[in-house]
Amino acid sequence: MDMSLIVNRKVSDGMSDNNKLMTGILILAAGVIILLGKWGVFSFLGKALWPLILLIPGILLHLWVFSRRGSSELLLPAGILVVYSVLFFIGIIWGWAFLFHKMWPAFILGIAVGLFEYYAYAAQRQSGMLLTAVVLGALSIILLGWSMFSFSFVYLLAIVLIVAGIWLIVARGNSRRLW
Structure with a gap:
C-alpha cells in the first residue's frame, strides 16, 4: 500500500x-x-467561599502597596476587606446569629485595622490617625469582650486601665507626639 x-x-x-x-x-x-x-x-462552595470575594482584593491591595506600585491610602480599604472577610467566614462556620449577636463589635475593628495600616505605612503621617485607630480598636475589643463574655463594669474598668497603662508604657520614650 x-x-x-x-x-x-x-x-x-x-x-x-x-x-x-x-x-x-x-x-x-x-x-x-x-x-x-x-x-x-x-451551591456549597458558593455558600462557603463567597467571602473570598472580599479577601482576595484585600490581599491584592496589600501586595500592590507593599510592592511599591500603589499608594499607602489603599491600605485603608485593604485592611477593612481582610478583617470583614474573616468575620464573614466566622459567620459561615459558627452561624450568622453568633456573628451579628456576639461579634458585631469586630466590624469596628476592621476600620481600626485599616486606619492603623494606613498610618503605619503612609509617607506623611496625619495627626490624629493613630489615636483614632487605637481608640476604635480599644472600643471594639472592649465591646467584643463585653458582648462575648457579658462583662460587668468591673471587668470593663480593668480592661480600660490595662489598655491605658500599656499605652503609657509604649509611648513613654517617644518624643514625637502620638496624636
Missing part, C-alpha cells in the same frame, strides 16, 4: 487524534461539572 494513500485516508477520516482527545476531555469535564452541580457541590 502506498504511504500517500494512508496519509490521505487519515486526513479524510474527519477528526484527528488531537481533536478527539480535546473533544473527549471537554465532554468528560461537562459531565463531571453537571454531576457535581446536581450533587450540590457548587
Whole structure:
C-alpha cells in the first residue's frame, strides 16, 4: 500500500487524534461539572467561599502597596476587606446569629485595622490617625469582650486601665507626639 494513500485516508477520516482527545476531555469535564452541580457541590462552595470575594482584593491591595506600585491610602480599604472577610467566614462556620449577636463589635475593628495600616505605612503621617485607630480598636475589643463574655463594669474598668497603662508604657520614650 502506498504511504500517500494512508496519509490521505487519515486526513479524510474527519477528526484527528488531537481533536478527539480535546473533544473527549471537554465532554468528560461537562459531565463531571453537571454531576457535581446536581450533587450540590457548587451551591456549597458558593455558600462557603463567597467571602473570598472580599479577601482576595484585600490581599491584592496589600501586595500592590507593599510592592511599591500603589499608594499607602489603599491600605485603608485593604485592611477593612481582610478583617470583614474573616468575620464573614466566622459567620459561615459558627452561624450568622453568633456573628451579628456576639461579634458585631469586630466590624469596628476592621476600620481600626485599616486606619492603623494606613498610618503605619503612609509617607506623611496625619495627626490624629493613630489615636483614632487605637481608640476604635480599644472600643471594639472592649465591646467584643463585653458582648462575648457579658462583662460587668468591673471587668470593663480593668480592661480600660490595662489598655491605658500599656499605652503609657509604649509611648513613654517617644518624643514625637502620638496624636
